[in-house]
Amino acid sequence: MNKQTIRDVSWQGKRALVRVDFNVPIQKGVVGDDTRIRAAIPTIKYLVDHGASVVLMSHLGRPKNTVVEDLRLKPVADHLSSLMGISVQATPAVAGAEARVAAMSLTPGHVLLLENTRFDAREEANDESLAREYAALADVFVNDAFGAAHRAHASTEGVARYLPAVAGFLMERELDALAGTLEHPERPFITIIGGAKISDKIGVIENLLTKVDALLIGGGMANTFLLAQGHAMGDSLVEVSSIELAKRMIELAAQRGTKLLLPTDAVVADTFAPDATTRIVPITGVTSGWRILDIGPDTRIAYAHEIARAKTVIWNGPMGVFEMPAFATGTRAVAQALADSQAKSVIGGGDSVAAIEQMGLADKVSHISTGGGASLELLEGRVLPGVAALRDR
Numbered sequence: 001m002n003k004q005t006i007r008d009v010s011w012q013g014k015r016a017l018v019r020v021d022f023n024v025p026i027q028k029g030v031v032g033d034d035t036r037i038r039a040a041i042p043t044i045k046y047l048v049d050h051g052a053s054v055v056l057m058s059h060l061g062r063p064k065n066t067v068v069e070d071l072r073l074k075p076v077a078d079h080l081s082s083l084m085g086i087s088v089q090a091t092p093a094v095a096g097a098e099a100r101v102a103a104m105s106l107t108p109g110h111v112l113l114l115e116n117t118r119f120d121a122r123e124e125a126n127d128e129s130l131a132r133e134y135a136a137l138a139d140v141f142v143n144d145a146f147g148a149a150h151r152a153h154a155s156t157e158g159v160a161r162y163l164p165a166v167a168g169f170l171m172e173r174e175l176d177a178l179a180g181t182l183e184h185p186e187r188p189f190i191t192i193i194g195g196a197k198i199s200d201k202i203g204v205i206e207n208l209l210t211k212v213d214a215l216l217i218g219g220g221m222a223n224t225f226l227l228a229q230g231h232a233m234g235d236s237l238v239e240v241s242s243i244e245l246a247k248r249m250i251e252l253a254a255q256r257g258t259k260l261l262l263p264t265d266a267v268v269a270d271t272f273a274p275d276a277t278t279r280i281v282p283i284t285g286v287t288s289g290w291r292i293l294d295i296g297p298d299t300r301i302a303y304a305h306e307i308a309r310a311k312t313v314i315w316n317g318p319m320g321v322f323e324m325p326a327f328a329t330g331t332r333a334v335a336q337a338l339a340d341s342q343a344k345s346v347i348g349g350g351d352s353v354a355a356i357e358q359m360g361l362a363d364k365v366s367h368i369s370t371g372g373g374a375s376l377e378l379l380e381g382r383v384l385p386g387v388a389a390l391r392d393r
């Protein structure tokens with residue numbers, strides 16, 4: 001990674017302002033899945049151990065620029081405190097005088113969590129006055145919120161204009177895994193793209209087509225490609241407005257000599273329901289009254305075979321409606337093939353990550369991204385504003 005990190009700063013006696021992603025589910029004041037909190041601990045621990053005092057900030061949910069009692073960060077401070085075995089103070093102030101008093105009274109090794117950044121209307125507007133208030137709280141800014149790095153907000157991008165800004169360990173790990181893999185893949189390099197809609201991921205497909213040896217497509221988005229090739233799709237989800245785009249992608253793949261694999265068979269159902277009547281049909285046999293809800297057995301074998309011979313694999317998007325067990329087989333087959341392979345495997349995207357965790361295979365892959373939207377934008381080849389703002393090495 002070509003950005004400075006917390007290892008490049010001498011922390012003794014300094015105050016660190018750390019943007020983390022503590023956007024976790026909270027029910028009645030109790031934190032649910034705390035993966036994101038745990039993911040930030042290595043950075044916080046490093047800073048504390050190196051003599052810094054630490055001011056943390058994060059957004060939580062969508063309070064729409066006003067104080068929402070259920071979206072206060074106090075329960076997160078308490079949770080972090082018990083995870084780390086140190087005291088973590090919370091303040092009800094996002095920034096301003098009250099936050100400054102709390103930050104300035106911190107002694108080395110102590111941690112303060114500011115209030116939900118999105119309570120302040122200036123946050124999402126990336127307002128300069130708020131960025132300056134944040135900057136007044138510390139000596140150095142650390143961005144460890146990979147999941148928010150695609151947003152140019154005051155706490156991710158604005159503040160970095162007023163303080164020296166470096167990456168935390170989670171940010172570094174995510175950038176190495178995603179951007180680093182895209183830049184220097186060991187070949188064969190393949191990607192598997194799925195999910196509901198082609199329109200959500202056209203930028204990803206277009207960028208990856210220029211980089212990979214093979215692109216495997218599944219999920220609902222494959223239907224539009226198949227339609228573009230002239231296959232009838234029955235009652236399947238299709239995006240008529242994206243047919244031309246799909247054709248263009250097929251041509252681009254041919255021009256670049258990139259292998260583009262589409263399903264050759266499918267699991268079709270008579271309704272969109274867990275207990276629907278299902279059939280396995282070749283892709284030429286999808287008739288009206290039936291809809292594709294998963295890839296079929298021949299496709300599973302072909303995709304698993306491609307994964308087995310790859311040295312690098314990036315996966316985004318499930319192969320079918322995996323939320324219903326009857327249509328999870330294709331997604332499971334891909335997850336299993338990844339788990340069995342020696343390839344460097346990187347998974348990004350909210351639903352694909354949920355699928356591999358649900359299947360108990362998460363610890364068998366090289367990297368699982370914590371940032372859905374941010375990881376998609378990296379795969380599109382975009383520069384994330386929260387990353388661009390960090391100091392170059």
Ligand code: ADP
Pocket residue numbers: 194195196197200218219220221237292293294316317318319320321322323348349350351352353372
């Ligand atoms: P990710 O979050 O991993 O990027 P997406 O959000 O793009 O993935 O897509 C996930 C959704 O796509 C899931 O809810 C899944 O049910 C849906 N999906 C997958 N295949 C189909 C299909 N054949 N028809 C309709 N929906 C599908």
Ligand code: MG
Pocket residue numbers: 349350351
């Ligand atoms: Mg999703």
